Amino acid sequence: MSRTVWKFPLPISDHAHQVRIPGYMPCHVAMQDGVPTLWSEVEPSYEGEWNMSLQWFGTGHAIPEDAVYVGTVQDGTLVFHLYEVAFSNGGT
Numbered sequence: 001m002s003r004t005v006w007k008f009p010l011p012i013s014d015h016a017h018q019v020r021i022p023g024y025m026p027c028h029v030a031m032q033d034g035v036p037t038l039w040s041e042v043e044p045s046y047e048g049e050w051n052m053s054l055q056w057f058g059t060g061h062a063i064p065e066d067a068v069y070v071g072t073v074q075d076g077t078l079v080f081h082l083y084e085v086a087f088s089n090g091g092t
Contacts, residue, residue, distance in 0.1 A: 002045065008038045012080050016055040022046040029071025029082050036073045038082065056080045 005027060010017050023043030030037060038054070054070065057063050059079045067083035074080075 003041050003043055005039050006042050007032070008040065009035045010038055010054060010056070010082065012036055012056045012075070016053045016085055019052045019054055021050050021052055022048070024050045024052055026070050029073055031073050031075060034075075036075070036080065036082070038070065053085050054082055055085045056082055 003023070003025075006021075008019055008021065009032075010019070019038075021040055021042055023041070023046040025041035026038060027041055028039045030039075036056070055067075057067075057080065059081070063081075063083060064085055067085045070082040070084055072079060072081045
């Protein structure tokens with residue numbers, strides 16, 4: 001299988017973002033043109049899709065026990081941390 005890197009803009013919000021990523025392997029999280037963005041290795045020929053639930057948390061905010069750290073962005077004086085959280089039907 002061939003791999004490539006795709007980007008996924010994930011605006012900061014109070015809820016989880018439901019994202020479909022074929023063969024998810026996060027590479028980098030940063031601001032691009034003022035928008036928080038995740039870059040992930042993907043396998044375009046992957047037969048299924050991985051449904052990810054990703055959520056931003058501000059510094060000092062409670063994080064679910066089973067959340068997995070993905071990356072951090074800084075927006076001016078604010079710092080947000082991206083985590084993979086348990087998949088739910090809520091969010092976007």
